[in-house]
Each structure stands twice: as structure tokens, then as C-alpha cells.
Amino acid sequence: MSTTNPLVEAFNQTAYPVIGHGKRNVSVLIEALEQIDPELDSDNYGSGEVIERFQAQIAQYLGKPSAVFFPSGTMAQQIALRIWCDRKGLKKVAYHPLSHLEIHEEQGLQELHQIESILLADKTRIIRLEDVVNLKEDVACVLLELPQREIGGQLPEYEELEAISSYCREKGIKLHLDGARLYETLPYYQKTAEEICSLFDSVYVSFYKGIGGIAGAMLAGDEEFTKESKVWKRRHGGDLISLYPYILSAEYYFNERKDKMGLYYEAAKELADFYRACRALEVRPQVPVSNMFHVHVPLPKSKLEPILISVYQDTEVGLTANLKENGEHACYYEVSLGDRYAKIPKAKLAQAMKLLDERTADVL
Template structure:
């Protein structure tokens, strides 16, 4: 079934398109990624039951962070090679508390952070509004700051916060040498280093290093339990024992000591067992998909497009086309509705004048796609676009 746009009600159109996209994600026979958060409540309950297999259910339930939650904290600390770790209900809370603690220890409320970082774009100025901290931007380029930019910052800062990968710039990571040099430059300025590692789990392929060596560069690390691991929710802050103890005090003050947290803990433990070992496979196949997109759009005669970065750093990357977001979203959803194949399942957003982008994620569902499958889906998608670019 196709949908005929009504130009008189843009808000209603946007909501209908969103609902169509969500339905298509659930019903698509072929899709590159099928994360659990798009599932029904029944499916999520089944996922929780499956996760129960990773832990002794005859143990008493957790109360304010003991039991299975403490086991999760110990597991993550071991994986990241840190002295301790603490579970938080959200990554936003974990990061605010980490930065607050470091500011108290360094005596400097300035945080060097990229303007595209999650801390700046997606947390409603939380670290400045809640803790009185102040951002310092080292670069406006769509990449992580360079060691030279860290050294030449015109004002001192107490903490350098690096989002690895930098999601809004295209899930970008620096090279290993660049990262180690950037961290060293921060140390030269007597600053501590915090990694916003919401997606750090999938960075090992790009860096060619184990998790503990990557995390070992920083003074503290936050990791998400649901973005890559398929957990229900939650985050972990890892670092020195003294920092984590102080963070626990602030977690209580911020209202983060939930009475029971076992659903998030169980699904996170399951993710560490089941999804974490597969992430390198997803990254490798994302590069196959990216190559096929590049070749498919070129063969379809599309005059301009962009896979960004050209070789994905993780299992997620951006794809750009010179059309307005609504045109591309409609074509993508209509393809899924009419063929059962959902090539571009994420929303489309404006990247700049005349250019829109979407995020492409490759996970278990996408491993069944070979290059020929991707190219066939590209040809069908391009056939649904209007002739010539439009804005």
C-alpha cells in the first residue's frame, strides 16, 4: 500500500511516515539490522526470559545494586581492565557524574569536548546545568580533535572527553597512533581523560587492540549496555576504585539507586556473552555492505552519493544523497512495504544544503546479505526516486 502525502498537514504526515517506518522495520523480510528495541513487548519479555539462562535465578533478587548487578559490574570492570565499575540506569547520568567528580579532583570545571559529542548534542546541556561545568571546543571539524589541537587549546581544561566513536560525525574513530598521541597531549596539560564509550565495544577491529588496552588509555570510561549489546537499558562507568566509590555517592544523590535492576543486568550479561563476540563479524560485514552500496549506486547512474566513512570504522556508518529527507524516507519505506526488503531502515535527516543522510547499521540480520543482494536493493531503491536531485 502506498501513502499519498497531504501538504496541508506536515506534522501528521511526519508521524504517519514514522509509524509506517516502524511497522516496516518489524515486518520486513530482509533488513540489515533488527535491534530488539524495535520489537513488541511480548518479544522483549521473551528476550528477558532467554537472558535468564546466563545467571542463577535461584539467587535472591538484587536490592539497590547487589547480587546480579554487582556481578555485572565486576564483569565489565574485568573486560575493560579497570579497578572497579558501577551500574547506572542511563549513560547520561553516568557521564554527568564522572565529569563532576573529575572537576572536583582537578579543580577545573572546563571540559574539552567536541561540539558534535553526545554530551553537547543529546543531553540538554546537562553537565553545565546540573554541575556548573563548562565546555571548551577544540575543533569544529567532523572528526576527533588532533593532538596539536589539544596542546594548543587557548585555555586550560580539567578533563578531555572523547566520544569513541563520534557518532554524529559518522561513527568516526581516530587511528590508534592518533588516539594515544591525543591522550598524551591531554596529560601534558595536566588534564584527565574520559572516554564516552557508549559504542566502545565495537572499536576493537578498527584499533586492532583488545578492549582493556583501549580503555586503559583513559582515566574513566562509560559504556552502554543496550546500544550494541541488546540489553534492556543501562550503562556502566569504569575507572579507579576511589572514583567509582565517589560516583556511587553521586548516583544515590541523582536518584540512580533503583530498588530492582535485574532485568537490565540480566540482558546485559546475555549481551556480553552473545553479542560482544559477534561485533567484529558485524564490523567486517559492514565493510562488505559499504562497498556494495558504493558500487550499486555507481552502477545505477546516481551522479553523487557518499558512503561516510568510505571504509566504516564500526558496524555503523552514514550514507548521503542529494535529496530532501522526506523524499528519501518515503522511497525507503515504500520499498519495504512493497518488496519486504528494507535497505535504509533508519530515519533520514538533513546533512547540509541539498544533502540528506541516514545511518546504516549492520548486525546479525544483515549477515545474510551478500554484495549482490545489496546491489539489487539499491537498484530497486533508486528506481523509486524522482529524476534528478531535489531539495
């Protein structure tokens, strides 16, 4: 019995997929390694030129004294929060109810580290200064995700970030940045990564999401913090004998794409205009603040999926491969733009959006 998802299959067959940079296949690694000297020594249990050079580059980019490469962001963030909890002698942290730690990690923070999570704000909006000020319990650390992926990539205004940072420092609360998509926020804020990270005590960034590498993450902070994180990395089994396939691909695509985030942001705003012209569709946020937004449709998955497949077949434009239910009678999908968008003929895109508008309106 086939388990192929018809929408995924139809999306993969389109000539002009809209989202992302490209297919995640072996070519991602091959391209990254093409220019590498084959005699370059690999890293060895966290040391060596390959890993130390890249760690130094990212530490400088983020404006932090030191950085440590991790195989995953899940590992890096749990360790960051564990360190701050141990420092304060208080195993409580606060973050958004749709944080990755809360909904995607099988309660890893609680089961592995016995850390209690205090949820801030509600599932429909970002964390505000008032949420932090009105905390009913003491916490060792507050985690902010920029942008907040699960609600369409929303962002607080920069002045509010500054206010949250000042408040936390005044109260002795550490502030950690879930910066999996930090790079994508820079065009909206018109700030450097260093300026944003200066508001935080520790920072995590990813190299496979907006950057498009294979896997890997970096955890940055002061020297004492990162030294301690290396010990926890070993305890977690993350100190592999060699991580160079991840490191070299991360380094290559970081250097290739870090300066293109403005292009992806402008593309998102342009595409959101197309979506807003569709009568039955809602864009959240209405005007994107990064290269990401969500499209909400007042139809169940079972009715939207055949509409999308028909649009893909008629136009060769693929809008999404995944739909998420939003109750019984609605669904939504995430749009995250990268290199692919610029390759789509505008006439093709306009045709696809016109058909999507007409066919969703007809069903409704």
C-alpha cells in the same frame, strides 16, 4: 489523526530489516531471563551477587580496578566529569561539538553541575592531538567519543590516541572515554578493550547500543573514583532498590555479542561497497572503521522517503527507518549493523540496492 511515520511503518513490515539486532520488545528481556535461576536474589541498592559479579566482569574486561553499574550513560558521564572537575577545582571540560552531552542532554552538565564545556574541533571531523594541544583554556578533563557517532562513526588512528593520552597525562588533564560503542572499535584497532582503556583515566560503556540489552551503563576507573561515583549515583537518584532486569539482560547480551564485533565490522564494509556503487549516494566515512557509517543523499527527505518505501515494498528489504535532514535539499541516515544482517539473502540485498540506485538517479 494518525501519527504513524510511513517510513517507519514500511520498514517494520519488511521481512529483511538490515540494521540492528532485532525488534526492541519484551522478547529481549524474556530471552535474557530464560536461563536464569528464578530463585536468584535481586540486587539491593547497588549490592548483591547479581550486580557485583557483573561489575567485576566488566572491570576486568576494561582493565580497570573497579566498575559501577548505572541505569543510564547520561548519568554516568555527567558524574565522571563532575568528579574530575571537583578534583582539580576547575569546572571546565572539553569535548566534541557533537558529543552526546552537548546535543542530547538538555544542557544537563551545565544546569546540574555548573560545568562549562569547551568545544574541540568542528562538526565535520574528529578531535586531533593539535586540538587538545591548542586549547586556549585550562580544563579538568577531555572527553573523547570512540567512535564519533554523529559523523558516521569516525575514529582517530591509534597512534594519535596514544599521543593525546600522553599529552593529557603530561599536563595533568584527565582523559575520559565515551565508550558507548567501544566494543565496535576493537576489530579496526586490532586491540583489546583493556589496551584502549589503558589510555584513559575513566571509561563509560553502554549495554543497549551495540550490545542490545534493555538499558544500562558501566563507569570504570580506579577504586577511589568509583567509590565517589557511587555517592553521586545516589544523589542523582540512580541507586534504585533493584536494577536486575537491566543487569541480567546486559550481562546476557554482552556475553552473547562481545565476540561478534568483527562479524559486524566485516558486514559494514560489505554493505558500504553496495552503497558506494549507487551513483547518487555518499558513504561517510568512505570505508567504515566500525559497524557503523552514514549514507548521505542529495535529496530532501520528502523525495527520498517514497523511494525507500517503494524499494521496501518491492524487495522486502528494509534499509533504514529514520531520515535526518541535512539542509533543505539533502538528507542522510545512519547504518549500524548487528545480528540481522547475516539473515538477509544476498540476492535480495543486491536487488534492493540496485533499485535504490536506479530510483534515486531517476529523481535527480
